[in-house]
Amino acid sequence: MMKHGRLHPLVMIALVAAVTLFGRVLPTWTLSLATIAASNALIALGIVVLARTGNVSFGQGLFFAAGGYGVALIANAWGITDAVAQMIIGAVCGGLLGLAIGPLISRYSGIFFGMLTLALSMVLYGALVKSTALGGSDGFNVGRPSLFGMIFTDPREADFMLYAVSVITTGLAGIAATILFRSELGLASLAVRENNLRVEYLGISSNRVVTINFIIAAIFAGASGAFALMAQRHIDPQFAYWTTSGEFVFVAVLAGYQSVAAVFVASMALELVRSFSNLYLPNTWQLVLGVFLLGVILFLPRGIGSLWIRNKHKDNRSDPAAAAAITAKKEAAL
Amino acid sequence: MNPVLSVRGLEKRFGAVVAADALSIDIAAGQKVSLIGANGAGKTTFVNMVTGYLKPDSGSIALDGMDIGRRSPRNVARLGISRSFQIPQLFIQLTAAENLAVAVSGIRPQALSFHLPAEAQGRRDKAIELLERFGLADLADRPISELAGGVRKLVDIAMALVRRPKLLLLDEPTSGVSAEEKFATMDRVIHAVAPDAATIVFVEHDMEIVSRYADRVVAFYQGRVLADGDPHDVLKDAEVRRYVTGGAQ
Numbered sequence: 088m089m090k091h092g093r094l095h096p097l098v099m100i101a102l103v104a105a106v107t108l109f110g111r112v113l114p115t116w117t118l119s120l121a122t123i124a125a126s127n128a129l130i131a132l133g134i135v136v137l138a139r140t141g142n143v144s145f146g147q148g149l150f151f152a153a154g155g156y157g158v159a160l161i162a163n164a165w166g167i168t169d170a171v172a173q174m175i176i177g178a179v180c181g182g183l184l185g186l187a188i189g190p191l192i193s194r195y196s197g198i199f200f201g202m203l204t205l206a207l208s209m210v211l212y213g214a215l216v217k218s219t220a221l222g223g224s225d226g227f228n229v230g231r232p233s234l235f236g237m238i239f240t241d242p243r244e245a246d247f248m249l250y251a252v253s254v255i256t257t258g259l260a261g262i263a264a265t266i267l268f269r270s271e272l273g274l275a276s277l278a279v280r281e282n283n284l285r286v287e288y289l290g291i292s293s294n295r296v297v298t299i300n301f302i303i304a305a306i307f308a309g310a311s312g313a314f315a316l317m318a319q320r321h322i323d324p325q326f327a328y329w330t331t332s333g334e335f336v337f338v339a340v341l342a343g344y345q346s347v348a349a350v351f352v353a354s355m356a357l358e359l360v361r362s363f364s365n366l367y368l369p370n371t372w373q374l375v376l377g378v379f380l381l382g383v384i385l386f387l388p389r390g391i392g393s394l395w396i397r398n399k400h401k402d403n404r405s406d407p408a409a410a411a412a413i414t415a416k417k418e419a420a421l
Numbered sequence: 422m423n424p425v426l427s428v429r430g431l432e433k434r435f436g437a438v439v440a441a442d443a444l445s446i447d448i449a450a451g452q453k454v455s456l457i458g459a460n461g462a463g464k465t466t467f468v469n470m471v472t473g474y475l476k477p478d479s480g481s482i483a484l485d486g487m488d489i490g491r492r493s494p495r496n497v498a499r500l501g502i503s504r505s506f507q508i509p510q511l512f513i514q515l516t517a518a519e520n521l522a523v524a525v526s527g528i529r530p531q532a533l534s535f536h537l538p539a540e541a542q543g544r545r546d547k548a549i550e551l552l553e554r555f556g557l558a559d560l561a562d563r564p565i566s567e568l569a570g571g572v573r574k575l576v577d578i579a580m581a582l583v584r585r586p587k588l589l590l591l592d593e594p595t596s597g598v599s600a601e602e603k604f605a606t607m608d609r610v611i612h613a614v615a616p617d618a619a620t621i622v623f624v625e626h627d628m629e630i631v632s633r634y635a636d637r638v639v640a641f642y643q644g645r646v647l648a649d650g651d652p653h654d655v656l657k658d659a660e661v662r663r664y665v666t667g668g669a670q
Contacts, residue, residue, distance in 0.1 A: 266536050271526040274515070274539035278523045281512040288472070288510070289527040290498040290584065296533070 096262050103258030110250045118246040120358050122318055125253040128354035129260055130311035131338035133304030136264055138344050139273070140297045141280030142200045146208030147335050150181035150305040152327035153211070154312030156221065157181075159229045159322045170232040170252045174313045181309015185302040193297035196283070208327050215324035226323025229316060253314045260307055261347040267303070268347070276300055308335075337376075341383050343390015353391050423486065425450045425588050425620050426471065426502075431480035433466055433644070440466035441477065442644035448588070453611075454622045455631045455652070458641030458665055464624045465507070467641070468590050472504050473497035485587065498527075501587035507596055507624075509577035511565045517576050518561040521548030524583035551579045554613040570597045571606060578610055582617045589614060591623040595630055603627060607634055628666055632656060640665050 110118060130147055137144055157180030158173045167173065192203055216224045231238075231245060234252065239245035267273050275296050278286050283293040316322050325331060334357075341353035357376075364375035387393055424447035433441040440463045448454055456464045469475040471482055473494040482490040489497055512520050518540065525544045526533055540548075552558045555575040565573060574594060581589060594610055595603040607630055614621060625631050631638055631652060638655040640647040642665060648658045655661055 269538050270534055270536050271539045272533040272535050274519060274523055275526055275533050277515060278512045278520075281514060282510055284474075284494070285510040285512070285580075286523070286527075287493065287495045288498055288504065289524045289580065290495055291523070291527040291533070292495060299533075 096266065099258070099262045099265065103255060103262070106258065107251050107254050110247055110254065113250075115243050115246055118243075118250045119318070120362060121355065122246070122250045122253050122314070124355040124358040125250070125257040125351070126311045126314035126318065127335060127338055127358070128351045129253075129257045129314070130308045130335045131342060131354055132257070132260055132264055132347065132350045133307030133311075134335055134339040135342060135344050135347075135350055136267065136276075136307070137297075137300045137304040138339060139268070139276040139280060140300050141283075142196055142297060142301075143336065143339075144204040144301075144304065144332075145201045145329070145336060146204030146206070146332050147304065147308045148327045148329065148332035149204065149208035149211050150184055150308030151312040151315070151331065151335075152208075152215065152322075152324070153184045154178065154181040154309030155316040155322045155326045156215070156312075157309070158313045158316050159227065160221075162229050163227075168230055168233045169236075170234050170249065170317055173232060173317060174252065174256055174310050177313025177316070178306045178310040181312065182302055182306040184309075185305025189298040189301040189305070190294070193294040193301060196297075205329060205332065208332055209329060212324050212327040212329075215327060222323065224324055226321060226325075228321050231320060232317045249314070249317055256310060256314075257351065260310075261351065264347050272296065272299060337380060341380065341391055343387070343392040345389060345396040346392030349390055349392030349394075349396070356391070424448055425485060426622075427481075427483040427486075428467075428471070429481045429483075431467075431470060431482065432478045433463075433470060433475060434478060439463075439644040441470065441480075444480070444644070444646060446639060446646065446649070448620060448622060450587075451619050452621075452637055453635050454620075454637045454639060455635035456622060456624045456639050456641060457626070457628070457631055457655075457661075458647075461643075462641035462665070463644040464641050465592060466644075468504060468592055468622075468624060471497075472502055472590060498584065498586075501584070502590065503581035503584050503586035503588075504590040505574070505578045505581045505592060505594065507592040509570075509573040511573060511577060511580070513565040516562050516564050517552060517557060517568065518545060518548045520565060520576060520580060521551055521583065524548075524580040528584050547583075551582060552576075554616075555579055555609060571602065574598070574606070575609070575613075578614070582614055585617040588620045588622065589617075591621065593624050593626065595625070595627060603630060604633070628656060 130151055134144060134147060154177030158177045161167055161176055162173060188207065192200065195203055215221055232249065234248050239248050275286065275291055279293045279296050286293045312326060338354045338357055341357060342349040360376060360379050361372065364372035368375055383391065426448040428444055428446045431441045431444040444467065456467065458464050466475060470477050473492050473496065477490055481488055484500055484502060489500060512523065522539050522544050525547050526539065549558055549561055552561050557572060557575060560568060560572065565576065578591060578594065595606055598606045611634060635652050637650065638652045639649045640655055640661045647664060648655045648661045656666060
């Protein structure tokens with residue numbers, strides 16, 4: 088069931104099903120919160136996937152908006168209201184944009200990579216604000232989503248449907264990410280982060296590794312944009328704005344890169360902190376969020392995930408004397 | 422016999438510094454060639470050009486008759502030249518076995534898998550087998566950050582061996598290793614690489630190592646080949662003694 092502290096994918100599927108059914112007993116206001124948290128977790132998961140190559144995107148709003156606008160335009164033009172279809176359309180729109188940009192942007196790293204992604208998202212923001220055909224800065228509305236031909240007139244049922252689709256999608260993305268992290272590509276991603284030149288000397292294209300992770304992150308962001316659209320039934324250029332992107336990076340920093348589950352916990356924690364601080368400290372809720380992030384960085388520098396994901400070499404590390412003795416023995420034997 | 426590596430008229434300048442001055446060297450299959458020279462003589466520049474990290478200003482580099490002078494390190498590695506580094510270039514947060522697993526992933530002709538576990542049994546077996554050759558199997562699951570410098574050197578060389586290269590370039594394999602351990606280290610390296618790398622070129626400053634392990638020595642001085650031949654003859658050469666070894670043997 089559990090190997091090296093990692094859950095088997097079947098157990099993870101069962102957990103996703105349990106969390107989905109748990110939505111039946113959640114209060115309505117929590118359902119909306121959880122839907123947004125799951126949607127944000129999906130895009131933050133993409134940032135974590137990308138961060139494993141050592142690159143952070145400060146402009147995931149680009150793909151978030153591409154997914155949202157893509158879905159909104161297609162939904163309005165062709166009358167597609169199905170939530171699953173809209174999610175797939177959003178993922179495809181984000182992925183196609185990632186495919187176009189990824190090979191170019193993977194040539195850069197570090198701060199240049201981050202600033203380029205930010206710049207591209209702001210270019211899209213500027214274009215959307217000026218585009219009267221897309222509603223300019225006001226954006227435009229879309230209809231209520233359906234599911235497999237079922238139309239939900241009861242608001243609670245509509246909220247639960249969206250909650251269920253977003254939790255299942257994000258959960259499946261999390262399982263896929265877990266498999267990816269353990270795969271050849273996942274290990275090569277960590278290697279690229281540590282020493283991309285050595286990766287090249289081993290015959291592996293570090294640019295290709297970054298590009299593939301970038302496209303995966305873009306797909307997740309596009310699907311997340313579709314969920315945000317379905318939840319709000321409205322889209323505007325704010326989807327591509329830098330503060331929106333910053334929020335997703337915020338979740339990724341909170342989560343750390345070690346655990347997929349941490350992304351969901353971090354996203355939910357952020358939404359709860361934001362909601363309660365907004366409720367009880369309406370004028371200083373940003374300050375509370377800042378202190379919260381500061382606390383996580385200071386006390387959990389490797390993110391919330393480090394609370395339960397101990398490094399798998401912990402057993403060895405817990406006994407540095409033994410480690411040093413083995414190494415010294417090797418040195419002496421040479 | 423056709424040479425494995427054939428370098429003709431190689432030139433490389435960094436401003437006023439001449440790092441390679443009309444270098445022409447042929448290396449036959451099966452040779453163990455040592456490159457010697459003072460700091461700045463051009464040995465590492467030569468290795469960097471052969472492995473594609475630096476592009477020569479002029480001249481040609483051929484591997485088994487194929488021009489590789491303008492290829493990237495990735496392409497050169499795929500064609501059969503591997504290298505280790507003076508300062509080991511490893512993934513220090515990963516374990517020794519994971520470092521080897523990344524190298525093993527690189528030898529598959531297909532793209533990296535999204536779903537096949539990086540340490541699937543076959544790959545891990547290959548990684549452990551290589552570590553065993555260097556006597557490091559029981560350190561397989563230790564992160565590189567916990568390993569001593571000498572052990573890191575061996576892991577670095579093991580990673581270069583994964584591709585079973587036609588030509589293996591070792592940049593100062595015993596640097597940082599104590600005087601008492603250097604022969605044992607080199608014995609282990611030569612023994613471990615023997616099954617996979619028929620041809621070895623190693624940069625070395627220690628003349629005892631050179632005379633014991635090389636069957637040919639190329640002495641560099643200011644980007645030129647000062648002497649090339651049998652270790653006994655080269656190390657006795659008056660110019661080599663004057664400009665390279667300082668009289669040491």
